[in-house]
Every structure is written in structure tokens, then in C-alpha cells.
Amino acid sequence: xxxxxxxxxxxxxxxxxxxxxxxxxxxxxxxxxxxxxxxxxxxxxxxxxxxxxxxxxxxxxxxxxxxxxxxxxxxxxxxxxxxxxxxxxxxxxxxxxxxxxxxxxxxxxxxxxxxxxxxx
Numbered sequence: 001x002x003x004x005x006x007x008x009x010x011x012x013x014x015x016x017x018x019x020x021x022x023x024x025x026x027x028x029x030x031x032x033x034x035x036x037x038x039x040x041x042x043x044x045x046x047x048x049x050x051x052x053x054x055x056x057x058x059x060x061x062x063x064x065x066x067x068x069x070x071x072x073x074x075x076x077x078x079x080x081x082x083x084x085x086x087x088x089x090x091x092x093x094x095x096x097x098x099x100x101x102x103x104x105x106x107x108x109x110x111x112x113x114x115x116x117x118x119x120x
Contacts, residue, residue: 040101044105047109
């Protein structure tokens with residue numbers, strides 16, 4: 001597995017932000033699920049350059065890359081709905097959006113870390 005430390009970092013960040021967002025604790029500027037979703041979305045975009053972005057560059061039409069595109073769209077949609085307060089069914093609830101974003105980021109991380117084992 002390439003760069004397992006990045007995967008551990010991603011899982012830790014996702015877990016911490018989901019816990020903060022769902023527990024209702026106020027830590028720094030994160031005051032609930034909506035702000036945790038926005039922060040996680042920004043961090044997710046930054047982490048994408050370290051993970052699945054490199055995988056997609058090596059095999060842009062591979063089925064795992066397409067799966068990464070789909071989960072990336074889901075993640076961006078969850079982020080944008082909370083950022084701009086759009087009324088999108090299911091995602092306009094901050095807790096649902098936070099969990100959706102976290103799952104999409106975890107799937108993209110797994111694709112990025114284990115994709116090189118499939119593509120040779």
C-alpha cells in the first residue's frame with residue numbers, strides 16, 4: 001500500500017470531524033454538523049491532490065477512476081449544499097451531509113491507496 005500514513009491521517013481527520021460535528025461540541029470555529037461538513041469538505045479537496053488525484057492521472061478511464069469521480073461528485077455536492085444552504089433532499093440535513101461526505105472521502109481514500117494493486 002502506497003503512503004499508508006496519508007490514509008491513517010485521512011481516517012483520523014474524518015473521524016475527529018464527524019465526532020465533533022455529530023456530538024454538538026464547540027471546538028474553535030466548528031460549532032455543529034454544518035460547520036464540520038464545510039471544514040471536512042475543504043480538507044477533502046486538499047487531500048484529494050495527495051490521494052485519488054494521482055491515481056486518476058495515471059489511469060483516467062479505469063473503472064476505479066470513474067468510481068472516484070462518482071464519489072467525488074457526491075462529496076462536492078454534500079459540501080456545496082451545506083456551504084450555500086441549498087434545499088437538496090437528504091443533504092440539506094447537516095448530519096446526513098456530514099456522514100455522506102465522510103463516507104465518500106473514505107471510499108476515495110481506499111481507492112487511492114489500493115488502486116495501484118489492481119492497475120499494473
